[in-house]
Amino acid sequence: KKEQLILGIETSCDETAVAIVKNGKEIIANVVASQIESHKRFGGVVPEIASRHHVEQMTLVIEEAFRQAEIEIQDVDAIAVTEGPGLVGALLIGVNAAKALAFAHDIPLVSVHHIAGHIYANRLVTEMDFPLLSLVVSGGHTEIVYMKEHGHFEVIGETRDDAAGEAYDKVARVLNLPYPGGPHIDRLAHEGTPEIDLPRAWLEPNSYDFSFSGLKSAVINTVHNAEQRGEVIAPETLAASFQASVIEVLVTKAVQAAKEYKVKQVLLAGGVAANKGLRAKLTEAFSELEDVQLVIPPLSLCTDNAAMIAAAGSILFEKGKRADLTLNGNPGLDI
Ligand code: KG4
Numbered sequence: 560k561k562e563q564l565i566l567g568i569e570t571s572c573d574e575t576a577v578a579i580v581k582n583g584k585e586i587i588a589n590v591v592a593s594q595i596e597s598h599k600r601f602g603g604v605v606p607e608i609a610s611r612h613h614v615e616q617m618t619l620v621i622e623e624a625f626r627q628a629e630i631e632i633q634d635v636d637a638i639a640v641t642e643g644p645g646l647v648g649a650l651l652i653g654v655n656a657a658k659a660l661a662f663a664h665d666i667p668l669v670s671v672h673h674i675a676g677h678i679y680a681n682r683l684v685t686e687m688d689f690p691l692l693s694l695v696v697s698g699g700h701t702e703i704v705y706m707k708e709h710g711h712f713e714v715i716g717e718t719r720d721d722a723a724g725e726a727y728d729k730v731a732r733v734l735n736l737p738y739p740g741g742p743h744i745d746r747l748a749h750e751g752t753p754e755i756d757l758p759r760a761w762l763e764p765n766s767y768d769f770s771f772s773g774l775k776s777a778v779i780n781t782v783h784n785a786e787q788r789g790e791v792i793a794p795e796t797l798a799a800s801f802q803a804s805v806i807e808v809l810v811t812k813a814v815q816a817a818k819e820y821k822v823k824q825v826l827l828a829g830g831v832a833a834n835k836g837l838r839a840k841l842t843e844a845f846s847e848l849e850d851v852q853l854v855i856p857p858l859s860l861c862t863d864n865a866a867m868i869a870a871a872g873s874i875l876f877e878k879g880k881r882a883d884l885t886l887n888g889n890p891g892l893d894i
């Protein structure tokens with residue numbers, strides 16, 4: 560059999576996602592049931608509610624994926640599932656669905672790290688060319704990951720406090736924007752100009768670590784100080800200023816790392832990769848680095864999905880990685 564079919568299952572946060580990927584690169588089914596509407600009124604993801612929705616949606620989403628792909632479970636070579644990191648109660652629903660299918664149909668099981676999944680979303684777009692770096696910017700993570708080959712992940716920089724997406728969502732709350740705030744700030748930022756001088760946390764020279772909590776506090780203080788003076792700062796101005804600070808730090812560190820590590824590719828990954836400003840500034844910056852190819856996945860593959868988990872699972876499966884039926888959800892899993 561020349562074809563390899565991987566079923567991917569992802570439930571680490573608030574999307575119940577199932578996908579089927581052919582030969583690690585071609586999506587033949589990609590179903591995402593979002594729970595955003597249920598969490599919105601709480602201003603963030605409520606773990607208990609997330610778990611309940613995953614239970615309700617899981618079998619429906621699996622059925623829909625097989626309907627889209629027009630294949631049967633027996634055609635699947637392996638089941639790839641997100642082991643962590645994420646919300647433990649949410650992870651367990653996906654892990655148990657994967658184990659049940661693997662056991663019932665005697666199909667190999669492969670566990671996948673959520674961030675490895677985000678990075679491998681890029682393999683659904685183009686061939687990966689090593690060595691490479693991935694700039695991972697999501698609601699839970701902000702990391703620069705070095706890969707010298709498939710399946711090898713070395714974190715060369717990470718956030719010391721808030722993740723980029725987390726900072727977006729927290730600033731959005733201050734501006735009374737709905738959850739998740741990232742896309743709303745992105746939209747507002749394009750309607751305003753970055754007039755307010757907000758801090759950029761460069762940290763030590765040559766450090767690829769990030770810090771966004773100081774920036775978040777600076778935005779909150781700016782809003783409160785203006786209120787005390789009886790002034791209102793236009794939300795467009797705040798959004799533009801905040802976004803300019805986040806993007807400048809992300810782009811500068813990514814470019815510096817790409818030069819130091821002499822990589823062939825830089826892959827953008829994670830929910831914040833959907834940010835229009837970030838996509839534009841990265842494209843601009845990397846157009847000047849002739850030897851480095853910048854890869855930016857389409858929006859649907861940036862936010863949580865299971866195609867990325869199947870894509871990462873495909874490589875791990877080929878490398879012989881297997882999980883057994885003792886597999887558990889692991890909220891603090893290291894890449
Ligand atoms: O990767 P993801 O779907 O979930 C995690 O693994 O965390 O990322 C979700 C994060 C949220 O914080 C959301 O606000 C942010 O991605 N996000 C954005 C944009 N679209 C989603 N942040 C900035 N600009 C966007 N356009």
Ligand code: ZN
Pocket residue numbers: 673677697698829830862863
């Ligand atoms: Zn994610």
